[in-house]
Amino acid sequence: MKRSYVLGRRRWLVELVLVMCATCSAVAVTPAASDPVSNWNVIALQAAATAGQGPIVQSRTLAIVQVAIHDALNAIDARYEPYVFNGHAHAGASLDAAIAAAARNALVGAIAVGALPFPQFGPPALQAVAVARVDAAYAAMLAAVPDGLAKSDGIAIGTAAAAAIVALRSADHATTFVAYTPGTRPGDWQPTPNPVPFDPPAPADHMPASLPGWGNVTPFVMRSSDQFEPQGPPVLSGKRYARDFNEVKALGEKNSAIRSAEQTSIARFWYEGATAGWNRIARNVAAARSLDAWDEARLLAIMNLAQADGAIASFESKYTFNFWRPITAIRAGDTDGNDDTVADPAWENLLNTPAIPDYTSTHAVLGGAAAEVFRRFFHDDDVAFTTTSGAPFAGITRSFSSFSQAARENGESRIYAGIHFRSAVEDGIKHGKKIGAFAFTHVLRSLDRDDDDDRDEDRER
Numbered sequence: 508m509k510r511s512y513v514l515g516r517r518r519w520l521v522e523l524v525l526v527m528c529a530t531c532s533a534v535a536v537t538p539a540a541s542d543p544v545s546n547w548n549v550i551a552l553q554a555a556a557t558a559g560q561g562p563i564v565q566s567r568t569l570a571i572v573q574v575a576i577h578d579a580l581n582a583i584d585a586r587y588e589p590y591v592f593n594g595h596a597h598a599g600a601s602l603d604a605a606i607a608a609a610a611r612n613a614l615v616g617a618i619a620v621g622a623l624p625f626p627q628f629g630p631p632a633l634q635a636v637a638v639a640r641v642d643a644a645y646a647a648m649l650a651a652v653p654d655g656l657a658k659s660d661g662i663a664i665g666t667a668a669a670a671a672i673v674a675l676r677s678a679d680h681a682t683t684f685v686a687y688t689p690g691t692r693p694g695d696w697q698p699t700p701n702p703v704p705f706d707p708p709a710p711a712d713h714m715p716a717s718l719p720g721w722g723n724v725t726p727f728v729m730r731s732s733d734q735f736e737p738q739g740p741p742v743l744s745g746k747r748y749a750r751d752f753n754e755v756k757a758l759g760e761k762n763s764a765i766r767s768a769e770q771t772s773i774a775r776f777w778y779e780g781a782t783a784g785w786n787r788i789a790r791n792v793a794a795a796r797s798l799d800a801w802d803e804a805r806l807l808a809i810m811n812l813a814q815a816d817g818a819i820a821s822f823e824s825k826y827t828f829n830f831w832r833p834i835t836a837i838r839a840g841d842t843d844g845n846d847d848t849v850a851d852p853a854w855e856n857l858l859n860t861p862a863i864p865d866y867t868s869t870h871a872v873l874g875g876a877a878a879e880v881f882r883r884f885f886h887d888d889d890v891a892f893t894t895t896s897g898a899p900f901a902g903i904t905r906s907f908s909s910f911s912q913a914a915r916e917n918g919e920s921r922i923y924a925g926i927h928f929r930s931a932v933e934d935g936i937k938h939g940k941k942i943g944a945f946a947f948t949h950v951l952r953s954l955d956r957d958d959d960d961d962r963d964e965d966r967e968r
Contacts, residue, residue: 547607552786556783557636558633569782570815572610580801581801583605586955588952594664594668601657604661605668607665608662609664609665612665613673696865706857706858714862726819734820736820739828739866752843759833774921784897792881806881809947810876812946813939824866832860834926838850855925856926872938872942878939891907892913
């Protein structure tokens with residue numbers, strides 16, 4: 508990766524833009540107190556957003572929290588392989604206390620990153636607010652558990668499970684600064700403008716590249732961040748690039764005459780951070796299928812591990828290929844050497860462009876990863892579900908007949924928004940599916956080999 512650009516003072520604004528896609532996205536769902544696994548998933552998303560984490564950093568936080576919960580439950584009753592914690596609880600340990608302690612301590616460990624300022628994790632003041640809210644929720648939940656040995660044993664096993672995953676991730680390079688310099692040639696990513704007025708409202712545009720070192724973060728399951736790296740964006744002079752260019756130019760333009768009202772709604776529906784959106788889908792489907800605590804914890808853990816690795820892998824690709832965004836390409840269409848593209852210097856996209864290169868679409872990668880995990884977990888792709896969007900365009904409800912349908916629409920929403928080329932979307936979904944398959948077949952497998960629901964026809968080795 509060629510990176511040599513020292514991010515300026517506006518670096519924090521980059522994360523604020525990403526936070527806008529996720530802040531409050533989990534607030535709309537308040538699970539019943541009788542479902543502590545789901546409840547802590549919501550609390551984790553709320554706390555990460557409150558701390559100032561954008562969707563990419565949130566994917567790491569959620570993976571850490573869900574692993575801690577999964578490992579704590581399986582230390583009480585071993586049904587699935589642990590991820591990192593191999594302890595065993597005393598008989599009778601409280602499930603609710605274990606889940607709460609695991610989630611609280613993992614969440615605080617993933618939010619409060621220390622005295623040094625790491626802008627991608629939010630300023631210390633916001634981290635402190637988030638931790639205070641987590642501690643308040645923790646105290647309230649523990650107050651509902653009767654005092655005694657069962658409670659103290661549950662707290663102990665949850666605390667130990669959280670400590671194990673937090674320690675494992677303490678040196679994963681998530682807080683390592685990496686410099687980056689944008690290119691200047693046709694096809695190179697450059698800081699992008701946003702539509703006028705910004706949609707949704709944003710603090711700035713032409714911002715420096717966000718998280719250029721995230722591709723160096725240690726994966727949770729994959730062997731390396733480039734294990735499934737796609738072939739790269741199309742060459743500027745080719746027909747595939749011209750197809751991508753002209754499609755997003757027509758469909759993604761701010762006042763497009765051919766984009767339908769439904770396509771505009773789809774762009775807005777999926778604009779929130781993929782971490783929050785797909786966790787909501789996981790909770791909804793888990794509730795509809797009446798999963799018990801162990802199965803729900805496993806589903807959320809594998810999905811978030813796959814999404815965390817999807818974010819790492821996508822950013823590795825982004826800053827390897829450094830491909831320009833549609834708005835840059837369309838405004839400079841007379842420089843790409845392609846006779847089938849025409850520049851429009853005044854072109855604007857429908858929604859704001861995140862300050863990261865185009866290829867691959869992280870949104871598409873995370874959607875593909877989540878859908879593949881769901882398909883394998885439920886042994887069926889054709890599972891119908893309905894879900895409602897969170898901020899910044901909260902309250903839009905859409906229904907789907909399958910997980911793959913949702914993943915395709917999630918990806919195509921970025922074309923309708925005018926912020927990604929189709930190649931970044933299609934290759935991103937394929938990228939995510941490979942990561943989801945690898946995660947599902949390599950971690951948290953059933954301990955009952957006579958009823959091993961981890962077997963699959965195309966298990967990655």
